[in-house]
Amino acid sequence: EAGVTQSPTHLIKTRGQQATLRCSPISGHTSVYWYQQALGLGLQFLLWYDEGEERNRGNFPPRFSGRQFPNYSSELNVNALELEDSALYLCASGRVSSGNTIYFGEGSWLTVV
């Protein structure tokens, strides 16, 4: 069974541009979570999608947004990129019947220059 897959692995953008990161959950999982791991800030909850709806978001500005598609895959968009957005973005998936546990992908490295 395939795990959570994320693309791209690495992405380099210029300040002010937009970045789009993609995530495919484990088959059968309906919830997708996005986390940011920035140097010095640790792992922070960003967004939670379930059944196509945004269920919760962390303490991030509105330029961080996303969506979940009917096949449960998800996209994270970061607009008006700032240097401090440089981080590893981790996607995780889960469902209540999977033991109340989420499983992470390998992450997407975003570098803003």
Added chain:
Amino acid sequence: AQSVTQLDSQVPVFEEAPVELRCNYSSSVSVYLFWYVQYPNQGLQLLLKYLSGSTLVKGINGFEAEFNKSQTSFHLRKPSVHISDTAEYFCAVSAGGTSYGKLTFGQGTILTVHP
């Protein structure tokens, strides 16, 4: 709201020695507790979890953790470490229920195993 404190930012240890990575949490509600491991340039891998029941939980790679409600702790232990255990370890908590996936993480503990 929940918070997690990992008491050691770095733990050096020699191969085959025992190790304990300490984690304390605070929460006003019942919680689920997790330990994840992150190897260099990789994502997070679940080591073990406590949802309910027995307070001693066993995970992968010979790790175990004990949930102590009175001390609000969830320390991770391994009786004999290997070089391959060198990684960063994260303790995390969630409020459970439908919010099981909204995790609050500690700052991480870097475990370095020396030969």
